[in-house]
Amino acid sequence: MTTLAWDVETLRAEFPILTTTSRGKPLVYLDSGATTQKPRAVIDAVTRFYESGNANIHRGVYELSEQATLAWDAARHRVAQFLGGVPDEEIVFVRGTTSAVNLVAQSFIRPTLRVGDRVLVTTMEHHANIVPWQMVGATTVPVPITPNGELDLAAAEQLLATRPRLLAVVHVSNALGTINPIAELCRMARAHGVPVLVDGAQAVSHFPVDVRALGCDFYCFSSHKLFGPTGIGVLWARAEQLQRMPPAEGGGDMIDRVTFEKTTYAPSPQKFEAGTPHIAGAIGLAAAIEWLESQDREAIHAHELALLEAGTALLREVPGLTLVGTAADKVGILTFTMDGIHPHDIASLLDGEGVCIRAGHHCTQPLHAHLGLEATARASLAPYNTLADLEVLTAALHSARRIFG
Amino acid sequence: MATLSELYQGVIIEHDRSPRNFRTLAAASHRAEGRNPLCGDEVSLELQVNEAGQIIDAAFQGRGCAVSKASASLLTTAIKGKTVAEARELFDGFHGLLTGHPVPGAQLGKLEVFAGLAAYPMRVKCATLPWHAMKQALDETK
Numbered sequence: 001m002t003t004l005a006w007d008v009e010t011l012r013a014e015f016p017i018l019t020t021t022s023r024g025k026p027l028v029y030l031d032s033g034a035t036t037q038k039p040r041a042v043i044d045a046v047t048r049f050y051e052s053g054n055a056n057i058h059r060g061v062y063e064l065s066e067q068a069t070l071a072w073d074a075a076r077h078r079v080a081q082f083l084g085g086v087p088d089e090e091i092v093f094v095r096g097t098t099s100a101v102n103l104v105a106q107s108f109i110r111p112t113l114r115v116g117d118r119v120l121v122t123t124m125e126h127h128a129n130i131v132p133w134q135m136v137g138a139t140t141v142p143v144p145i146t147p148n149g150e151l152d153l154a155a156a157e158q159l160l161a162t163r164p165r166l167l168a169v170v171h172v173s174n175a176l177g178t179i180n181p182i183a184e185l186c187r188m189a190r191a192h193g194v195p196v197l198v199d200g201a202q203a204v205s206h207f208p209v210d211v212r213a214l215g216c217d218f219y220c221f222s223s224h225k226l227f228g229p230t231g232i233g234v235l236w237a238r239a240e241q242l243q244r245m246p247p248a249e250g251g252g253d254m255i256d257r258v259t260f261e262k263t264t265y266a267p268s269p270q271k272f273e274a275g276t277p278h279i280a281g282a283i284g285l286a287a288a289i290e291w292l293e294s295q296d297r298e299a300i301h302a303h304e305l306a307l308l309e310a311g312t313a314l315l316r317e318v319p320g321l322t323l324v325g326t327a328a329d330k331v332g333i334l335t336f337t338m339d340g341i342h343p344h345d346i347a348s349l350l351d352g353e354g355v356c357i358r359a360g361h362h363c364t365q366p367l368h369a370h371l372g373l374e375a376t377a378r379a380s381l382a383p384y385n386t387l388a389d390l391e392v393l394t395a396a397l398h399s400a401r402r403i404f405g
Numbered sequence: 406m407a408t409l410s411e412l413y414q415g416v417i418i419e420h421d422r423s424p425r426n427f428r429t430l431a432a433a434s435h436r437a438e439g440r441n442p443l444c445g446d447e448v449s450l451e452l453q454v455n456e457a458g459q460i461i462d463a464a465f466q467g468r469g470c471a472v473s474k475a476s477a478s479l480l481t482t483a484i485k486g487k488t489v490a491e492a493r494e495l496f497d498g499f500h501g502l503l504t505g506h507p508v509p510g511a512q513l514g515k516l517e518v519f520a521g522l523a524a525y526p527m528r529v530k531c532a533t534l535p536w537h538a539m540k541q542a543l544d545e546t547k
Contacts, residue, residue, distance in 0.1 A: 023408075342469065342471060343470075344446075344469075344472070344531065345413070345471045345472070348472075349409060349413065351409065360444050374445045403410060403418065404413075404421075404471075405418075405422075
């Protein structure tokens with residue numbers, strides 16, 4: 001049997017949007033850290049559901065509702081397998097990573113919060129893994145980072161020894177690209193009896209994740225950064241944690257029995273899924289996972305690393321450009337600043353060439369304050385990107401340099 | 406339609422490099438700050454208005470993109486010597502120009518260079534930020 005070499009053009013052909021234009025130029029999409037594009041398989045799965053499978057779940061006894069319910073349950077099973085083969089009951093469908101973190105803040109931290117309770121976060125944390133803890137009254141204490149954008153593990157150890165309520169840490173930094181050593185952090189945290197929540201929003205599209213092997217207690221991610229639809233995401237938590245947590249929202253589908261005097265709740269995960277959920281979203285997410293798992297992930301990984309290396313070299317040649325985030329272990333995220341050009345102006349000039357990048361603080365204001373920067377520009381890669389994309393990016397950056405002098 | 410690159414290469418880059426009235430006003434009578442939390446642009450605008458309601462000096466400080474800086478720079482030159490009422494008219498004219506609702510007969514002079522930005526709604530707020538600060542400064546102390 002011969003195996004064909006992996007080919008980026010074959011993969012690109014599965015993404016309809018990549019043949020479109022932006023500002024009259026061929027689309028060069030380098031903002032997959034914000035949201036990934038969707039392959040045909042996902043678009044078709046969502047369309048198919050609305051065209052021939054749409055009904056509410058857990059309601060009707062008729063065939064269409066039964067099929068929708070089965071598809072919803074199958075999506076949960078697909079996600080459970082995707083995270084390393086955990087029980088389906090440990091998968092809670094939410095709106096996205098942000099909702100997942102908020103659910104843990106409201107249901108795991110808030111009911112037992114005492115004055116002075118601290119949640120250990122990191123300097124590189126996204127606002128979604130800072131603000132929810134502050135909103136329930138906890139104090140957020142950051143694990144510092146090194147100049148190249150890696151966590152200071154010795155400091156983490158010391159801070160864990162002070163017994164915070166929780167360690168809430170990002171798996172892959174959306175601003176720096178750093179892959180954090182989650183398994184090691186979880187070992188350290190467990191030694192101090194500190195549970196760990198991992199924000200996996202930027203991780204799951206880049207490499208396989210086995211939540212039990214990592215040793216965390218909570219893992220969150222969003223479908224839309226994993227080639228799936230927006231508006232659906234996942235909270236995984238150990239069953240014993242979920243059982244202890246009260247529901248955060250009340251309504252249909254999350255109950256056991258309701259009377260005017262007293263209501264009892266359904267077991268988890270249903271007790272966290274009040275109301276009609278994003279059924280098509282879950283089906284689209286399952287299709288995205290199926291699509292990703294049908295790919296040669298090792299080849300994709302090698303492709304991404306090659307692009308990261310080539311992109312790093314190309315950007316270093318742009319006069320006055322400084323790369324931000326140069327950890328040894330990172331995903332395809334190239335964050336940078338340019339002397340004398342504000343990141344928004346960089347992004348606008350690139351936009352004129354059909355190149356989509358993100359500019360701003362990337363929802364990491366404390367990180368930017370730590371770096372002494374107002375804003376940065378970020379090109380983030382996905383498997384469908386090519387060396388040609390990076391060459392268009394670099395040419396546009398050289399042109400911006402000429403315009404701004 | 407002007408491309409962004411063309412827009413930049415004219416007045417915007419020039420004012421970004423050498424902004425006019427980029428200073429503080431010791432004798433300011435009106436002051437306001439504009440912030441765009443989405444992108445972090447910050448501008449603080451100071452005006453000196455005399456008893457006759459004439460803006461005799463205007464200055465700004467802040468940090469942000471070239472568009473917001475150039476807009477603030479041009480704003481200060483445009484309103485200096487104008488009455489408060491005329492400055493408010495300029496606000497309406499400028500805001501209308503960028504948001505696709507031009508005010509008939511508005512005399513905008515140099516400010517017209519921002520007309521092309523109307524095609525880029527995500528950047529319009531950068532240009533209007535200092536103008537909103539001016540309006541706020543005038544409103545708060547009228």
